[in-house]
Amino acid sequence: MADRGVDRRKRVVLLGGGHAHVEVVRRLQGQGARVEIILVSPSRYAPYSGMLPGYIAGRYTFEDFNIDLQALCQRSNTTFHEGMAIGIDPETHRVRLADDTWLDYDVLSLDIGSTPSLPDGVSGGVAVKPIASFTARLDQLDHLAHKSENRLRLAVVGQGIAGIEVAFALRKRLDELISRDGRANGGVELHLVGRGPRLLPERSEHARKLVSEALLDQDIAHHPGFDVVALEGKTLVAADGRRLAVDEVVWTTSSGAPAWLRQTGLALDADGFVRVDAGLRSLSHPEIFAAGDVAALEDPRPKAGVFAVRAGPVLAENIRRTLCGKSLMRYRPQRAWLVLISLANGRTIADKWGLAASGRWITIWKHWTDSRFLRRFVK
CATH class of the missing domain: 3.50.50.60 (FAD/NAD(P)-binding domain)
Incomplete structure (x- = not known):
């Protein structure tokens, strides 16, 4: 030097x-x-x-x-x-x-x-963080969906904003991927798993209601109070003894x-x-x-x-x-900060000051603000 x-x-x-x-x-x-x-x-x-x-x-x-x-x-x-x-x-x-x-x-x-913060003693699965290298790990999920001959069972661990958005986005991505393949393998069975008793503990009750409705609409099973303590082969194990059969796990848990x-x-x-x-x-x-x-x-x-x-x-x-x-x-x-939660179906939820709304217009606005931010750093 x-x-x-x-x-x-x-x-x-x-x-x-x-x-x-x-x-x-x-x-x-x-x-x-x-x-x-x-x-x-x-x-x-x-x-x-x-x-x-x-x-x-x-x-x-x-x-x-x-x-x-x-x-x-x-x-x-x-x-x-x-x-x-x-x-x-x-x-x-x-x-x-x-x-x-x-x-x-x-x-x-x-x-x-x-860095990803996984439960003590638990390893395996696909971590969203660090985001810079997640695109390569996302390819692993695509490959898994491509080669799966039966219904693909996928769990997203973390019921905060990141976990919710990733679950909705994966629903859209993997459903379309399997549809393009033209294979009737049963599709994707998607689960959202969270340690706490409810979704989005820091956001409004209305936002939680909108997310819950979207989870039902997009056939994503929600498992609150599921405190993961082990990943045994293809089974997630909770502290209360519950077990969930999975082919892969995506971690969106708290940061370390x-x-x-x-x-x-x-x-x-x-x-x-x-x-x-x-x-x-x-x-x-x-x-x-x-x-x-x-x-x-x-x-x-x-x-x-x-x-x-x-x-x-x-x-x-x-x-x-x-x-x-x-x-x-x-x-x-x-x-107080605005939270935008993408549902990946053309709609986005906006939540601030205890008020929440959902609509396609929010998706359009979010795209505009995100793109404007990126334009600061490109020619």
Whole structure:
């Protein structure tokens, strides 16, 4: 690496190509010769999570919902480095990459997402996260549907927004795939499994009612209170002894923090996420920032892309202010946020302030807002 004593430019290293960091790249491109910006990501392409259900359902292509990080960096005077971080030495201000090289930084920011959090001792199945590599795992489900000679039994574990949207999207995708194959193999038997007693515990009663009606309409069986403790071959086992026969399991359960963060010396919360202050700055190391799923906010919020998108402009400004020695601005995550739940049948549910509605017009509006977000980062 370059000798930082000779290179007088400040170096900002952005780990991860998440929703907050793509906005940072776009906003910091005018720093010029004073600052060197490096974006490190294990993949050249960064998916927009809000459009993933549409991709699964077949509405969007890979190009439609992914940001080309290398192209974005080229347009924004940023260096793109394809690689994965596996460690941070905050005392020497260096990041360790998977190829065993080290990258020096003056300011470091983490937007590396989260990892699947499966029940203790449970392995197997298909995890939705990390989303950047889910498209390859989705091919596994397609292959399973192609080769299945009997009715395909599929369980989606997680009855939050992600699980619900994935279940509806898979219903549409796999039904159409089997129909195109022209095989009368009984189709797909789809189950939505959740630990808690009800769907969408943080959303309105009306939204839960609309989702429940859609599950019945699309023949998706719902199993609340099914706390998965084991996957024995092709059987899901619940803590209360219930058993569910499946051919494959898709995990959309709660997010976990990358394990290597526990070796960094950064202040972390009980789940291993980076604790940050109101300016998105590490509580233990002021030259380090974090946003998106990997950040543990002072006022906690769900691990959802909407908060990373809103954090992007604040993160960019606070990195700029840090380089100039100025005080930071405050990130104020919204207390009430709009949730859009795609039903993959042309309709979408909108829920906010305890009110919910469903319609095709919401799908059209969602497509417009999602596409507008993506257009910020492409030519």
